[in-house]
Amino acid sequence: MFKQFVRFKSISNTNASTQKVVNQLSALSASRKQPKLIKLSAQDLIKHQTIQNAWKLYSDKLARENRKMLKEQYESIYNAMEELKQFPELFEAAKDDVKAPFPLEMRIPTDFPPNQPWIYNYEK
Amino acid sequence: MVVIKRFNSTVSKLPTISSTLILSRNPIITRELPAFEQQYYNYQNELWKRLMWTFPKWYYYRDGTLGDQRFKELNKPPVFNNPKLEYTEGRPDIKQLRDRRFKQVINLPKSYKQAEDGSEIVDEEIQDNLSRKINPNSRITKADESKDLSSLERQLSKTLYLIINENGWKLPTFKSDTQTPLHKVAEEGLFNIGGEEINYFNVSSKPCHHIKGSDQIEFFIKSHILSGSFKPKNLKFLWVTKDELSEYLNEDYYKQIKHLLNE
Structure with a gap:
């Protein structure tokens, strides 16, 4: 007699739409998709820690420089305003900071420049 | 009498003031990463790829379809774990067509025609097609190559400042x-x-710095140029970066305003 071989058992009691959801969940779930844990040898662990420590030192240095610069800028503004108190009219004008709307033309730096790096034809 | 004398003295002492403009063009592209940062990000990226889950191929390329065939041509399955063999570099640990010991490298079928050497075959009909290859613009512009210091399109990754002669x-x-x-x-x-014809954004009406002379005070105002261009008559001008600024300005003067400037 002819015998039929079946490689996979079909899931019973599922219609097409349920099967679709099952497929989607299988794409999202972690089962059978996770890689092996990284097991570092003692030497590699030291290498990894050295890299992380170097990065920490580096980013700390950048942060320190940044804080220092901000502090200096703040003190600059403070001192300039103190100096400006000699000229009451200018001081009042500087104090009433009319908030200009933030310009829409200002753009965030991208990895590559636009086709036209600078817009020259501006008219008031 | 005393009051008048004091009044007079203050009037005569009142210094002359000037307003200095720090007009900057903000960077248009991201900064150049230092070598160390580049290496560190590369390292982290490789770790991230190694720890990534397996690509659910069955979901995106269903068995028996043309897409599946193209995918299989590009991605050869990893070495099969044969229990009768000894492997010199460790036994493969295969799940879902991925060796779990390593990162998974996936080559996807290209949306454009490709020559043998990997270069794109340009088809003029599909120049506007969304599937065409993306060729980003160069980070180095013509102004950089011709060393045109008065161009606003130079040094796109750095802040430029206006100086005049x-x-x-x-x-x-x-x-x-x-x-x-x-x-x-x-x-x-x-x-x-x-x-x-200059579109500019004044950051604040407050001065950001001052330099005091014997009988004069110089206040600094910060602004950004957004579009348009600086077109003077009979006046030399340059757009220079912070580093270049130290060559053009007086050394003491540069030291006093250094903290106001960005890279």
């Missing part, structure tokens, strides 16, 4: 009376020397 290079400085606000003086001065 009036008996030596300096930041644009304008004499101010005690009535007009400092940022107005700077704005009018800028339009007077450079034409009105």
Whole structure:
């Protein structure tokens, strides 16, 4: 007699739409998709820690420089305003900071420049 | 009598003031990463890829379809774990067509025609097609190549500052009376020397710095140029980065304003 071989058992009691959801969940779930844990040898662990420590030192240095610069800028503004108190009219004008709307033309730096790096034809 | 004397003395002592404009063009592209940062990000990226889950191929390329065939041509399955064999570099640990010991490298079928050497075959009909290859613009512009220091399109990854030549290079400085606000003086001065076709954003009406001389005070105002261009008559001007600025300005002067400038 002819015998039929079946490689996979079909899931019973599922219609097409349920099967679709099952497929989607299988794409999202972690089962059978996770890689092996990284097991570092003692030497590699030291290498990894050295890299992380170097990065920490580096980013700390950048942060320190940044804080220092901000502090200096703040003190600059403070001192300039103190100096400006000699000229009451200018001081009042500087104090009433009319908030200009933030310009829409200002753009965030991208990895590559636009086709036209600078817009020259501006008219008031 | 005493009061009048004091009043007179203060009037005579009142220094003259000037408003200096720090006009900057903000960077258009991201900064160049230092070698160390580049290496560190590369390392982290490789770790991230190693720890990534397996690509659910069955979901995106269903068995028996043309897409599946193209995918299989590009991605050969990893070495099969044969229990009868010894492997010199460790036994493969295969799940879902991925060796779990390593990162998974997936080559996807290209959406454009490709020659043998990997270069794109340009088909003129599909120049506007969304599936065409993306060729980003160069980070180095023509102005960089021709070393045109007065162009706004140079050094796209750095902040540029405007300097003008009036008996030596300096930041644009304008004499101010005690009535007009400092940022107005700077704005009018800028339009007077450079034409009105400048779209700029004044950060604040407060001065960001001052330098005190014997009988004069110089206040600094910050602004960004957004579009348009600085087109003066009979005046030399340059757009330079912070590093280059130290070559053009007086050394002591540069040290005093260094903290106001960005890379």
